[in-house]
Every structure is written in C-alpha cells, then in structure tokens.
Amino acid sequence: MKKSILAAAALLGACLLVQAADAPWQAIGRPATPAEIKAWDIDVRADFQGLPKGRGSVAQGEQIWENRCAGCHGSFGESNEVFTPIVGGTTDADIKSGHVAALSNGSVPQRTTLMKVARLSTLWDYINRAMPWDAPKSLSADEVYAVTAHILNLGGVVPSDFVLSNDNIADVQKRLPNRDGLVRQPGLWDIKGKPDVLNTACMTNCPTEAKQTSSLPDFARNAHGNLAEQNRPLGGVRGTDTTRPARAVLAPAAAVAAAAVAPTVVPAKAAAGSDVQQLLSKNGCLGCHGVTNKIIGPALRDVAAKYQGRADRAAYLQTKIRSGGAGAWGAMPMPPQSQLKEADMQAIVQWLASGAQ
C-alpha cells in the first residue's frame, strides 16, 4: 500500500517535471472568463466602437459635476489645484476651424483638457474609466454621458438644453474645438528631433545618450507659490526656489533643470530679507505661510498689511504668534509657537510690523 502511494507520487512528480520542461506556463493560471474579459474590455475607440448605449443631459451633468467633480476641478472646470483646468482657452472660432488657436499663438498659458482633446471618445472613455479620481468606475454610462455633456456645455460646444447620447455623439465630435489638431510632435522625450515613440527598442548594450533630466516649464513655475518657501521641516524632498530665474525670462532648459535639482533650502533673497527668511524657515513658519502667498495660514505680507494702521500691532502679533489661535483669517488655527526664541520673535515681529518687505 505504502509502496504504491510512493510510486504514484513519483510518477506524478515525473509527469509534472516533463510538463514543466515542455512549457512551464502550461500549469499556471486559467483562461479568463467571458465576464472577466467584458469587465476589462471597456475601451471606446475613436470611431466610438465600444461605446455603451445611454444618454445624459447637461442639467443632469451639472448636478453630478457639483457633487462628484467640482471639489477637485472647480465649479466651472477652472481649478488649477489638483490638475490643469478642464475647461477654458477655446473659442467659437476654434469650434468652426477644428484647431485651437491658443495652442499655437500661446495666448493661454496652460493646455486645458478641452484645448487638447481631439476625440470625444477619449474624454468619455477617460471619465468612464478613471474619474472621479477617488472612486473610479463608479459612474453609470448615463452619468458619464451627462457629465461629458456638462463639460462640453461649459466649453460652449453644446447648448445648455443638450442631451448627449450614443446616437448624437458622432455629430458633437464634429464640433470639438481641437478635432483637427492631432500632432505627432511633441512626443514624450525628444530624441534627436524625433519623439521617442519612434525609437527602436534596445535590450542589450544600449547607448546611454538619452540622459535623464527633469525641468519645470516656465508657465508652471510659481503656479502654487514658491516651492522653497513651503518646505516642511522634515522629509527628504526639498522644493526648489521657483522664483528664480525671474519668470518672464525663459531660461535654457539645462539651467532650469540644474536649478530644479539644486537642494535650495532657503532662497537667498527671494521675497523676504535674507535674515528673516532664515528665521522663518528655521522656525517652521514657511510650512504654513508663504511670504507672498497663502498656504495653510495667510501670506505674511497680507498679515503685515492688515495691521499697518494699528499702533499696537507689534504687541498684538507677538501675543498671537506666541499663543496661537484662530478666527482672524479663518477657522484653521495657528498652533502656539512656544519654541520661538525671544530674539527670533523680535526680529520676525519687527519685520512684520514694518510691512514684511
């Protein structure tokens, strides 16, 4: 009995070995079920093949947008906070021509979604698979139609009583502002004048000419204030001084890249006098306050301006900084800054009282 079990085990082992030697993947996994393939196969092609049937009005879309999208993208698709704005930069003339003029004349500093997108299927598909960001694939097909209609209405592509559906989406495609604006350039990385999507794959002994660099485009610098001023005291990532070089001056890519990797902790003389800047940085104030921009707390220059007319402003500010508190600028409290040394406190308060310049 024992003997035969052993023999059977040995035989089984041998079979597995033979099979493994033949085709090691044979023993792995199982064919996907039709339901699994269906759940995965949701792409909508440029010719709208794959588009589910459905319909949704601009008005329904506005509701969905307010509830599910506006928090991140702004009520009018204008917000720059989490991503480039969705709506803006397109004109009636673009809808006629099929080319977004602002993309070539540079009159709009950013590329909004409606400026870029050339196929309505892309917009529909992207929202359907990826949005809202915090709960992707939670919208029904009708809801995706509705919210897409609302975006198109915000961009003046369809009227406010419009109902977008699988039947009329191809007609709306003919009004998409950038429908004829597809280009091959710019590619991802520019390698010898060609986008790297045309590169030949290299797996061994590859040339190392494609050096990795990173740079911040001029229009994006300072979009969120000076990053260097917002450094948290802890952590490995140091924000660069995005006020340098001055924004209007287009720096050569290499110089911008170099500035971007330089570990700038304290901008030399960016917005505050360098001494005060050091103190603000050392005492952790710049994690919550920009000198010229609001972060969690108000811009320090705004604080200075608010109390300019008050004779006792130095004493007031000192007490507020020392003990913290809320209500002057909003509900967010300022924690007590008990760690602040007396000399540092005096220097900061003097600087604030005299205008924070």
Ligand code: HEC
């Ligand atoms: C929690 C924040 C958040 C919410 C809520 C949200 N989005 Fe987004 N959305 C993002 C982010 C972040 C990106 C950029 C994602 C990326 O590039 O990987 C994005 C990208 C997009 C884009 C693509 C823009 C482009 O040009 O590539 C569209 C369109 C969009 N969102 C629509 C919506 C719609 C419609 C809703 C509501 C149903 C929604 N979003 C809700 C954060 C959000």
Ligand code: HEC
């Ligand atoms: C954790 C975030 C945080 C830090 C760190 C912080 N602040 Fe504040 N600060 C706030 C907030 C929030 C307010 C707005 C409070 C309010 O509305 O009353 C504020 C308000 C202020 C005000 C205006 C007070 C008023 O009544 O108008 C001054 C001045 C100020 N902070 C200075 C400093 C200085 C100096 C430091 C560093 C020693 C510092 N803050 C650190 C969040 C912070």
